Amino acid sequence: MSRLWSRLGARTAAVALLSVGVAGGFYLGEDRETQQQGLTAQVSAEVDRVDFAYQRERQSAHQVKVAKQRAAEYQAKLRAAQAAKEAAERARKAEAAAATRKRERAAQNAAAKPYDGPIPASCEEYSGNRKIGCALMIDAGFGIAEFPCLEKLWTKESGWNHKASNSSSGAYGIPQSLPGSKMGSIADDWRTNPATQIKWGLGYIKGRYKTPCGAWSYFQNNGHY
Numbered sequence: 340m341s342r343l344w345s346r347l348g349a350r351t352a353a354v355a356l357l358s359v360g361v362a363g364g365f366y367l368g369e370d371r372e373t374q375q376q377g378l379t380a381q382v383s384a385e386v387d388r389v390d391f392a393y394q395r396e397r398q399s400a401h402q403v404k405v406a407k408q409r410a411a412e413y414q415a416k417l418r419a420a421q422a423a424k425e426a427a428e429r430a431r432k433a434e435a436a437a438a439t440r441k442r443e444r445a446a447q448n449a450a451a452k453p454y455d456g457p458i459p460a461s462c463e464e465y466s467g468n469r470k471i472g473c474a475l476m477i478d479a480g481f482g483i484a485e486f487p488c489l490e491k492l493w494t495k496e497s498g499w500n501h502k503a504s505n506s507s508s509g510a511y512g513i514p515q516s517l518p519g520s521k522m523g524s525i526a527d528d529w530r531t532n533p534a535t536q537i538k539w540g541l542g543y544i545k546g547r548y549k550t551p552c553g554a555w556s557y558f559q560n561n562g563h564y
Contacts (some may be wrong), residue, residue, distance in 0.1 A: 454555065462474050469501040472493070475537045479541045481550060485550055488555035493513050496514065497512065500534070512540075514537070516529075522535060544564075
């Protein structure tokens, strides 16, 4: 609006200048025509100058507008790129957290199920001290599914040999009681009776690891129980 009024103002001023010139020429006599021609040329030149300035101002305003639009588009692209980067980072963190939770669940399941093999149908599948151990374990309140863990544990400790003795530590018997005399809390025949040793061993496992599989899991992680 201000540019339009500037242009109109310049034109008005030029026309006014022409009018004055015409009036002045009328009163000046024989030089009137010559003076009028000169004023007309001046007015035309001034109008051309104002038009040129107006067009240049319009061009500058257009260039500023285009520059602002491009800057806004560039900023929008930067924001979009940043948003995409943040979304990718969130997705990466979520994936990493999911993988961590999966590993933790796998570790928990492994701890909860230290034995994942076949379960015996009954104690009749075993013989010797293992058969005695299976029967006494069930009598102690454990399910038969626990026996594979007990079998592996005491196979590692003594091979189910009720006379097994560790000369370096003094551990003795099927459960490798340390010292062996602890098994005397069950009966005096702890040196020779596998049942006495097994009963003591099951009590020790129940008090410290809850179940034979709990004891086997601890053994796998620590090399002893």
